[in-house]
Structure formats: structure tokens, C-alpha cells
Amino acid sequence: MYPSRFRYEAPRSLDQAIDLLRTGGGEAKVLAGGQSLVPLLKLRFAAPELLVDINNIPGLDYHRVDPDGTIRIGALCRHADLERSTVLSSGQPTMAAAAPLIADPIVRNRGTLVGSLCHADPQGDWASVMTALGGHVVAQGADGRRSIPVAQFVTGPFQNVLAIDEIAVEAVVPAPKGTVAGGYLKLERRVGDFATAGVAVAIETSGELITRAGIGLTGVGGATIDAVDAAKALVGRPLSAESIGQAADLAAQAARPRTDHRGSAEYKRHIVHTFVVRILSRITESAERAA
Amino acid sequence: MTQALDEIKIGGLGASRKRVEDNRFVRGKGNYVDDIVLPGMLHMEILRSPMAHARIRSIDTSKAWAIPGVRLVLTGEMMATRNLAWMPTLSYDTQAVLATDKVRFQGQEVACVVADDPYIAKDACEAIVVDYEPLPVIVNPRQAMAEGAPLIRDDKENQHDNVVYDWEVGDRAGTDRAFEQADLVSKLELHYPRSHPSPLECCGSIADYDRSTSKLTVYMTTQAPHIVRAAVALVAELPEHMIRIISPDLGGGFGNKVPVYPGYVISILASILLEQPVKWIEDKTGNLISTGFGRDVYLRGELALRKDGKILGVRMHTDADHGAFFSDAQPSKFKIGLMHSAFACYDVPTAHLTARGMYTNKAPGGVAYRCSFRVTEAMFFQERMVQAAADDLGMDQAEFRRLNFVRDDDFPHRTPFGFLTDSGQYGKCLDVGLEAVGYQDFLRQKEEAKKEGRLLGIGISVMTEPLGAGNSREYDILGIKMFDSAELRVHMTGKAILRTGAKSQGQGHETTWAQIVSHELGIPAEDIVVEEGDTDTAPFGMGTYASRSTPVAGAAVAMVSRKIRAKARKLAAHLLEVSEEDVEWELGRFYLRSAPDRGVTIQECAMAAYSNMPDGMEPGLENVSYYDPPNLTWPFGCYIATVEVDPETGVWDVLNMVAVDDCGVRINPMIVEGQIHGGLTEGFAKSSMQWITFDEEGNCIGSNFMDYLIPTAWETPRFELLETCVPSPHHPIGAKGVGESATVGSPAAYVNAVIDAVAHLGVRNIDMPLLPDRVWSAIQSAPSG
Numbered sequence A: 001m002y003p004s005r006f007r008y009e010a011p012r013s014l015d016q017a018i019d020l021l022r023t024g025g026g027e028a029k030v031l032a033g034g035q036s037l038v039p040l041l042k043l044r045f046a047a048p049e050l051l052v053d054i055n056n057i058p059g060l061d062y063h064r065v066d067p068d069g070t071i072r073i074g075a076l077c078r079h080a081d082l083e084r085s086t087v088l089s090s091g092q093p094t095m096a097a098a099a100p101l102i103a104d105p106i107v108r109n110r111g112t113l114v115g116s117l118c119h120a121d122p123q124g125d126w127a128s129v130m131t132a133l134g135g136h137v138v139a140q141g142a143d144g145r146r147s148i149p150v151a152q153f154v155t156g157p158f159q160n161v162l163a164i165d166e167i168a169v170e171a172v173v174p175a176p177k178g179t180v181a182g183g184y185l186k187l188e189r190r191v192g193d194f195a196t197a198g199v200a201v202a203i204e205t206s207g208e209l210i211t212r213a214g215i216g217l218t219g220v221g222g223a224t225i226d227a228v229d230a231a232k233a234l235v236g237r238p239l240s241a242e243s244i245g246q247a248a249d250l251a252a253q254a255a256r257p258r259t260d261h262r263g264s265a266e267y268k269r270h271i272v273h274t275f276v277v278r279i280l281s282r283i284t285e286s287a288e289r290a291a
Numbered sequence B: 001m002t003q004a005l006d007e008i009k010i011g012g013l014g015a016s017r018k019r020v021e022d023n024r025f026v027r028g029k030g031n032y033v034d035d036i037v038l039p040g041m042l043h044m045e046i047l048r049s050p051m052a053h054a055r056i057r058s059i060d061t062s063k064a065w066a067i068p069g070v071r072l073v074l075t076g077e078m079m080a081t082r083n084l085a086w087m088p089t090l091s092y093d094t095q096a097v098l099a100t101d102k103v104r105f106q107g108q109e110v111a112c113v114v115a116d117d118p119y120i121a122k123d124a125c126e127a128i129v130v131d132y133e134p135l136p137v138i139v140n141p142r143q144a145m146a147e148g149a150p151l152i153r154d155d156k157e158n159q160h161d162n163v164v165y166d167w168e169v170g171d172r173a174g175t176d177r178a179f180e181q182a183d184l185v186s187k188l189e190l191h192y193p194r195s196h197p198s199p200l201e202c203c204g205s206i207a208d209y210d211r212s213t214s215k216l217t218v219y220m221t222t223q224a225p226h227i228v229r230a231a232v233a234l235v236a237e238l239p240e241h242m243i244r245i246i247s248p249d250l251g252g253g254f255g256n257k258v259p260v261y262p263g264y265v266i267s268i269l270a271s272i273l274l275e276q277p278v279k280w281i282e283d284k285t286g287n288l289i290s291t292g293f294g295r296d297v298y299l300r301g302e303l304a305l306r307k308d309g310k311i312l313g314v315r316m317h318t319d320a321d322h323g324a325f326f327s328d329a330q331p332s333k334f335k336i337g338l339m340h341s342a343f344a345c346y347d348v349p350t351a352h353l354t355a356r357g358m359y360t361n362k363a364p365g366g367v368a369y370r371c372s373f374r375v376t377e378a379m380f381f382q383e384r385m386v387q388a389a390a391d392d393l394g395m396d397q398a399e400f401r402r403l404n405f406v407r408d409d410d411f412p413h414r415t416p417f418g419f420l421t422d423s424g425q426y427g428k429c430l431d432v433g434l435e436a437v438g439y440q441d442f443l444r445q446k447e448e449a450k451k452e453g454r455l456l457g458i459g460i461s462v463m464t465e466p467l468g469a470g471n472s473r474e475y476d477i478l479g480i481k482m483f484d485s486a487e488l489r490v491h492m493t494g495k496a497i498l499r500t501g502a503k504s505q506g507q508g509h510e511t512t513w514a515q516i517v518s519h520e521l522g523i524p525a526e527d528i529v530v531e532e533g534d535t536d537t538a539p540f541g542m543g544t545y546a547s548r549s550t551p552v553a554g555a556a557v558a559m560v561s562r563k564i565r566a567k568a569r570k571l572a573a574h575l576l577e578v579s580e581e582d583v584e585w586e587l588g589r590f591y592l593r594s595a596p597d598r599g600v601t602i603q604e605c606a607m608a609a610y611s612n613m614p615d616g617m618e619p620g621l622e623n624v625s626y627y628d629p630p631n632l633t634w635p636f637g638c639y640i641a642t643v644e645v646d647p648e649t650g651v652w653d654v655l656n657m658v659a660v661d662d663c664g665v666r667i668n669p670m671i672v673e674g675q676i677h678g679g680l681t682e683g684f685a686k687s688s689m690q691w692i693t694f695d696e697e698g699n700c701i702g703s704n705f706m707d708y709l710i711p712t713a714w715e716t717p718r719f720e721l722l723e724t725c726v727p728s729p730h731h732p733i734g735a736k737g738v739g740e741s742a743t744v745g746s747p748a749a750y751v752n753a754v755i756d757a758v759a760h761l762g763v764r765n766i767d768m769p770l771l772p773d774r775v776w777s778a779i780q781s782a783p784s785g
């Protein structure tokens, strides 16, 4: 790998890191897991003057649940931590389903969820998961912290709303108000491949009724897609073959896929439909089994 | 009585000896080109064309020259002053070394920089400004043949279209007659997509021209060092004895490292100009977009059939996409490789093949990736055509094959295209496979599953293939005959060094060659060191590709060992004080026929060769053999896959994959199995996910390992390996080639299985790779899908 020349700093505190970013004046980049940034450096698609490696900053590698059920994921929590997390496997099925489908084991050992959100790849899996969950990103800058909903955090392919001296320190999944259910399905040609199409579904139920729903779509548009109408079709009623069909139709309509070497636009749209049906039908089936 | 040696214990024939080379590989102690550092070494980087077809208006290198640490910037114009802007290919064409007039494919070499370190070289490449005038782009043979298509090779006198060659073989009139008499003609059109051998180690070289000795040493990633030496002598006009090519450890080859690439040539010129060693290491994208690819052939195939299932004749027409230069590394007189080995296992009265090659704006090459000169395409086309014909006849696919196989007692057999097969038991091989997979049972399961809306399928592929070029009568590269060689030196203490003209790239020659010597001489394999790849020390050979090492170099190893044994017999007679006729041989030992207890070991003979030879005998115990095989070897195999297709997504999973390989006598069964595992994985890759494609502008899709897919252990199916053993009748130890068998034979099995699962819906073909979206849309658009 022969990237362009860059300066490298590895600060030990967030304040120092933010300071470095500020002095970098837009020519600096945060280095987290490096699993997206380093390939870009290698191909010289990115040529930052300064890399601010945040891996030496203590206290960012956590993920935990607050007493109220809020899930917090620190900027240095790796995909592999989430894959092995009992917190997720016992309480957050959409994230638990997605974690082992990110990339391959080697990439998962270093790559971070927060880095994936910042990278804003339309084919990134976490962005649609967090979109479905109604999550947000906590950004820290010289003037303190602010919280940005994921759906507004990403502004386009590989673009986010962070100011040049802001670091995303945490991703947050709000506390659920009902019983959570959901799933993530991804069609990939091979382990480690980005999604041909992926669907994240997260719902909350109270009794029979769905009280909240979110559907995020991966790889079928210029950015992660928040299938708002599809989600709405589920809320306020119990899950049924009819509501599942409606949601699937609306999700497929929300998709904006393009034909490429992974598959035709028509096919990707069909996969979105199929996956919405599969995830929701499985929820119905397991509810029936539990009953 | 002395105890007879146990051949398996000493690591002889049939021993699954652990690979001795792995000792250094697994410790990270391999010595690859990029590991070599020479004093004063400079680094070279190539600037490649971003366009697929464009005239070069100008190249401005001034900014590159201005960067500190830059030693040399070369363009095509400067190469031309030394008559090196173009070079000959192995297929009697020419190829640009650095583009002068225009670029003809994306990734073509346009300029190069030599600098103190690779970072500077890369920076300087980015500083070169090239002004391109875009030209219309051709990305497939259809466009290449179209009326008014732009002329890609306007550099060649007398070239007025994009046709590389029109070639034919077989009996046109006889085949026409067979088709007239047919009850049924089964037709199929197929595309075998472009793939890439993608060895993990990319290409590279270190050229080291020493002015004080006039000697040029080149460390390079080559599967055929002696061919390169000859090529450099001819192209660079250097005396051959002053050229030393060293091919150190290779991180895979698969045919990718046979051709001579511009990067090698430029590094040599740069070293001559700068009088310093120059290292060039290609990156992954450079390797994938510019070097020897595999396949990219379209087929129109027809079988003339009798109602009862007998094949009366075969007609094939192929259109091959060779890219911008015809640089296939293959026996020169066969334009489309050994495509005409198709149908060798079937008793077909007559056949005719027409082949056309086309220039396109894509990377040059065509013969690589474990294909044994396009036998991959031949056997894939054959077995897809066979399945379609069985379907058309409404016959069971196994039965149809059995009916048409060449019979076991019908050897030697002349194939309809003129090859002479010498042995085979195809029916038995098929039976072993069918039994292992539980054929009848599976057919029942398939019908049951269909009732539940599930799609199961079974695919069979049977073939025999010509491996191991030559013989020298028919096989040559630019006139150099395709034989091979081995040199064996047995030292005083009975230890030995063996060198051959082949070059291992992972095949395990250091392990297996020693086993052949061990089998012939009874010297324990661990007492024999094997060395290859240095043209100053190894005897002349044509290198390793096309599964030719065991058939040719391996045979030479046996033959040179026998020469050593013949001399050792004289030494034994001398030591035992009897005449040669009274001496008998058993593994590792000569003994007196009349008194078997009296004997001498091969080691004692070796000592005598240096310390106690009879009067008049030349001292020493060394020899060399050049082996010119009487025929190719004809391994055969049967591959059977069962799959389940998800009708909703088009995703398919392999349930079972059975491979029955007959490669004759197995020198090291473990290594043979490794070769087969690799081949079955590659077959799976090509049938399911792997291809290099291009958009209309000629941009290569598949220029890195995110887009060009190599399956991981996760999705690769489990394999069941079985064997039959019909020894090669002419190979000295009865061995046949195997390095490519499973890559050649297995793709059709996977594809046939998927097609079988959806055939009842009216699907006749899906081109590789059978990506889920292709399977899904085939089902959607099928008559009853």
C-alpha cells in the first residue's frame, strides 16, 4: 500500500483529538477501525493531510444498556464486540441479526459501528439497522455535544453532517416502549461482500398491536433508505398477512435500486419485498410458537 | 536376510508425505520476489490507462521528473527509440510494452517511473499528464464484428478488421452429412465468461544488470523461466548466456505467470539504463485488469442425434474474445487452444469446429486459470450440450452418457477431432459417482420436493482431457518443442539434489519429485533436495502449466533416476565382485541373485562412485534426462453436484458434490486431493460468483477482490472425493496430470444441477456465473415459471 503522504497523530483524549481536527481545517480525517478509510487511502481515493487515530483514547470501546433500556455504543466498539454481545442477543434482535453479517471476521475485529455510520456508505449495513431502530449519533466538538438522528446524520453517499472538528463519540438506540422484535436479512454473493440488498426491520408491540415500526434498506439507493410509509403501514394494528404484504409492497416502492453487476434493479426490488415478508413472517411464527 | 525397505516409510510412491516446502511457507519464511532486497535497488511503478480506447495526444512527464528521488521516467516514445515499444507475443502477435499511438484497453501500460522508493514512484506517476482523445469502445466479439466497427489494431499492416484468426478443425463434409441423417438436432448457445487466475502474489520482477560482468539477472514471477530467458535474448538482443532468470517462491500462478508482461521488460530496460537493480511489484488491481485472463468464449453448439440416443455428429462454433493483443500462451499452432479435445470421452463418428478470435478493448490473454489450453471451455461446452441433448431426447442424463461413452476395450481411440486417447473407463467412473451420490434416491427426492414447491437438481459432468503437453511433434511454443528435463546428482553419502525444467507455484514439486526418485532408487525422500527456477542451474525446460509437470518433467525424473540406477548396478557388480547380469534390484539395494543376503545399498554404490569405481568408469553419480512424451496423458473424471434452488430469491445451495478422479498412479495422494479440492472450489467460484465484466465504456468490473470474488471456506461446499485408477500406459510410473482436472470438469456439474432444478419450468440455459438474480429472472421469464 502506497498512499499519498500524510501526517499521523494518535491523541490520548477527545479534547486533543478535536483540537487536531480543528487545526487540520478540513484536511484531517478520523481513523477508527480503518476498514473503510485505509482501503480508500490505498486506492488514493482519499488523500487527507492528517490522520487523527482515535484508538488510543480511553473509554470509547463500550456498549451497554442503561437501566431504562437505552443502548449506547461507543466509537471504538468493534463489529466483533457486537457480534458476541449478550446484550444484543438477549434484547435487540435487529442488531443481533446484523452483526454477524457485516463483512468478514477479520474486518469485524477492527471495524466499528460508529465508523460505519460516519462513512455513510449506502451499502453499509449498520445505517439501515440504526435507521429502523430510530437511533441517533452523539457528536462532540469544541462547543460540546449534540445528538443527531441517524436518518438526518447521513446526507448522501459518503457524506454526513459532522463539522470538521466534530467526532462521533457514540451511537444510541432509544429505550423501547413495548416488546421488541425484528430482524436483518442481507443478500450477499459471498461472505465479506457488501449487500446486493439488505432489509432491517424493527418493531415494538404492546399486546397484539404494533406501537412502533422502522424499516431501513441497504444497498438499494444512493443512500440508506428509511422506508417510512412501509413502517407506518404496520403501526396501530396487529401483524397480519395483509399488513405484511402492504409493508413489503411499500418498502419495495421506496427502494431506488440500480442495475449493476450484483443484480438487476427489478431483482433487488423483489428481494426487498421478499425480505420484508420473511422477517415479519418469522416474527409472526415465533409469536405463534410462543403462544 | 536384510529387511526390504517399506516404500511408504521412505516417502516413495503413494506416500501422503507432508509438503516439505510448507515448512518455510507456514513460518512466513518463503522467499518471494518482493522479499528480495538488493543493494542500491530502485523501485518502479507503472502508469496505466484509465480509458479503454483512446488516442494519445501527448504525454507530459515534466512534473514527474521534477519530484526529488525520481531517477527515470519512461514513455512509449522513449521505448521506441530502442525498438522496445512493442514486443512479440507467444501467439505470433505483437503487444505494446508502453503505448505510443493509442491505448487499447483500460489498464494498459502508458508510462513508468523509477524512483528511490515506491511512494515517490507512485506520486510521480500521478504527476504525469496524459492527454487522451477517446475512441469508440468494443467490449465483446459481436461489437468487434459489427459493420463499421472501429479498427483496434490499426498498428498492424494488412489488418482491416478486428478478426485475429479464423480457424477450423475436423471434417466439415462428413459432419454435414451426419446432421442430414439426424432424427433430432440439439442446439445450445453458451458463454464461458472471462475470469482471472488471480494468484495471491501478483506479478513482479527485479532486474539487475551488472555492467562489470555484462550479466543480467532477473528475479521474476514466472512459471516458465527458460522460455523467458529465450524471449529476453531475442527481444532485448542480449546474449543468452549473459541472462539469468530466477523464479523464486511463487505465490500461485494458475497460468497467470506464463506470459511475458510489459512490466518485466521495462524493469529490465530501466536496470540497463540506470545500472542499478530495479524492482517492479504489481498491485492487485494492476494484476486483475492487465494480465492473462481466462475464457471469454461464446459457443454455438449442435449435436446430431438418433432417436435411440446415439450421437451422430458434433458441430461447434466458438467466438473468442482475446482483448487487444493475441498473447495467449499456448502451443502456437492451435489458435483456440485444445478446444477440439471436446467430446474425447464420447464415441462420436464425426465432428467439425470453427473458431474465430476477435480483438476487443479488453486486457489481452485468454489461456490461463488452470485451463490446460482451453480444455476448461471444451469440457464445459461438451457437458452442457450433453445435458441439453439428453433433455431434448427425454432420456436420463446418466443413461445418455453411458450409451455414448467410448468403450473400455476401444483403446487407443481416435477422437473425431484427431486426438488419440490411450485409456479410460468412463462407465465405471460414472457408476462410482452415481453410487456415491445416491442417484436413484435423489431423483425420487427431487420429485417429492417438487410437490412442496421446492426445487432440487442434480448435475453430472464426465470428461477425459488431454494434459501434459507435449509431445514435441505436435506441441511447440514459437517453435520451441514442448519436452522437459531433470538432472539428478547423487552425492557421496547417498544424498541427492534434483533439478528440473519445471517450476512449482504451489503444486509441491519439492515433495513429489523426491518421491519419484525415492521410488526409483530407494533413497529416502528426505535425503533428496529439489531445486527449480534458476536458469543458470536447472536444465532447460518449458515450465509448469497445463498440468504438464508430472506427465513430462515427472517422467524425466523417473528416467534420470533409472540412468543413475543403471550406473549404480555396474558399481554394485564391482563391489560384489560379480558380473552385472548376476545382480538383482530391489528397492534401495542390489543383491546377488544366487545369494540374496549378499548385497549393497544404493548409498554404498554412491560412495563407490566417488571412492572405489572400477577401472575405466567415469567417476561420479549424476545424470540428466530430457523427456519427450509419446502422447499426452488422458486423466478422466466424473463430477456430480446436487443443489437446492430457492425459487423466491434464485439463491442456490450445493447439497452434495462428489468428484471421482482418475489420474492414474498417485505419487502423493494428499497433494492430489489438495489439487482436486482447489479445482472444485474454483469450479464452484466460476459457476456461482466469479467473473470479470466490463461496462460499455470498457471499465473493468472486477478490478479488486471486492468485485472479483474468490469464495471463502464459508460458502464453499463440502466435497466427497473418490477415485479409480487406470495408469497411463506410456508414462514411466503410470501417472497422469491432475492439476486442472477438477477446474475443468466441475463447472458443468454445478451448472447442470441448477438447470436440472428449473428445467421443468422451461429454463434451458443460464450463463455463468449463476448469480441469484440470473437464476431468478430465468425462472420469471420461463414459459411455466
Ligand SMILES: Cc1cc2nc3c(=O)[nH]c(=O)nc-3n(C[C@H](O)[C@H](O)[C@H](O)COP(=O)(O)OP(=O)(O)OC[C@H]3O[C@@H](n4cnc5c(N)ncnc54)[C@H](O)[C@@H]3O)c2cc1C
Residues within 6 Å of the ligand: A029, A030, A031, A032, A033, A034, A035, A036, A037, A038, A039, A075, A101, A102, A103, A104, A107, A110, A111, A112, A113, A114, A115, A116, A117, A118, A119, A123, A124, A125, A126, A162, A166, A167, A168, A169, A192, A193, A194, A195
Ligand atoms: C473487506 C471488507 C468488507 C466489508 N464489508 C462490509 C459489509 O458487508 N457491510 C458493512 O456495513 N461494511 C462493510 N465493510 C466496512 C466496515 O464495516 C467498516 O468497518 C466500516 O464501514 C467503517 O468503520 P471503521 O471503524 O473501520 O471506520 P474507518 O475506516 O476508520 O473510517 C471510515 C470513515 O468514517 C470516519 N470516522 C470513523 N469513525 C469516526 C468517528 N468516530 N467520528 C467521525 N468520523 C469517523 C473516518 O474519518 C472515515 O472517513 C467492509 C470493509 C472491508 C474492508
